Amino acid sequence: MSWTEQERDALVETLLAADPEAPTLCEGWTVHRLLAHLVLREHQPHRMVLDAGAAPGNEPQLTALISGPTAPSYRDLVQHFADGPPSWSPFRWAPEPTNLLEYVVHHEDIRRATDGGVEPRPLPVAMQQAIWRALLPMARLANARSPIDLVLVAPGGPRAVIRRPWPLAPRRRLAQAIVGEPVELALHVMGRQNAAQVEILCTAEALDVSAH
Numbered sequence: 001m002s003w004t005e006q007e008r009d010a011l012v013e014t015l016l017a018a019d020p021e022a023p024t025l026c027e028g029w030t031v032h033r034l035l036a037h038l039v040l041r042e043h044q045p046h047r048m049v050l051d052a053g054a055a056p057g058n059e060p061q062l063t064a065l066i067s068g069p070t071a072p073s074y075r076d077l078v079q080h081f082a083d084g085p086p087s088w089s090p091f092r093w094a095p096e097p098t099n100l101l102e103y104v105v106h107h108e109d110i111r112r113a114t115d116g117g118v119e120p121r122p123l124p125v126a127m128q129q130a131i132w133r134a135l136l137p138m139a140r141l142a143n144a145r146s147p148i149d150l151v152l153v154a155p156g157g158p159r160a161v162i163r164r165p166w167p168l169a170p171r172r173r174l175a176q177a178i179v180g181e182p183v184e185l186a187l188h189v190m191g192r193q194n195a196a197q198v199e200i201l202c203t204a205e206a207l208d209v210s211a212h
Contacts, residue, residue: 003127004096005084007103012082014110020074025109025192028057034106035077036065041102042085101134104183105190112195120183120197128154131182136160139189151177151201152185177201 020032029037040047040061051059065071072080085091091098111118123131132154143150143162150162161175178188180198187196 002096003130004100004103006127007100007107008082008084011103011107011110012078014107015078015081016075018110022110022113024106024113025195026056026106028055029109031110032066032074032077033057033059033062034109035074035081036062038102038106039077039081040065042089042091043080096130097134097137100130101138101186101190104131105186105192108183108187108192108195112192120181123183128157128182131186132158135182135186135189136162138186142189149175150189151175152189153177153179154182154185155179157182 015031015035018031020030020035022031023029024031024034026034047061051061054060066074066077085099111121135152139150139152139160139162151159152162153159178185178198178200180188180196184196184198187193188198
């Protein structure tokens with residue numbers, strides 16, 4: 001079983017145990033709405049285009065999937081997600097680069113939205129390595145317009161310098177290093193800074209880190 005399949009199974013367990021109306025780290029999204037996003041993304045991605053530009057929590061297609069006249073029950077929707085993408089979907093052809101990070105981050109969106117917070121999950125080293133591989137392309141995309149270099153550092157593991165594409169890069173290099181396990185780095189890069197357990201090093205320290 002792949003890491004993506006294992007993470008899907010773990011996410012399904014969390015979804016079944018969660019209150020569908022509980023908040024998540026995604027602004028405006030309950031657990032139920034986040035689940036609808038996961039299902040729509042894999043089974044009817046064309047409908048997601050119709051939600052583009054809608055305020056979080058008011059996406060018409062997600063609303064229809066969870067409360068429309070033909071909306072499935074929450075548990076049925078969880079089962080639909082558990083069944084995986086259809087055979088024609090690229091999410092089935094290349095699950096690790098397309099789905100692993102999606103599942104991991106949204107799993108933490110549910111887990112870490114609790115009032116007291118929760119501890120990070122103890123994931124296998126090989127799974128953390130897979131998350132790292134999936135993270136780098138996403139980090140380059142997220143940092144494309146940033147005026148600084150972003151240095152990602154996994155303690156005792158790999159590091160990567162994410163640079164702003166030339167000729168947009170400033171003449172004088174600025175850098176920020178983010179140090180943490182790959183899951184924590186993914187949360188930070190994907191906009192969950194308040195929930196990510198990372199250490200942030202500023203310019204001088206970051207440049208020193210990136211030089212090694």
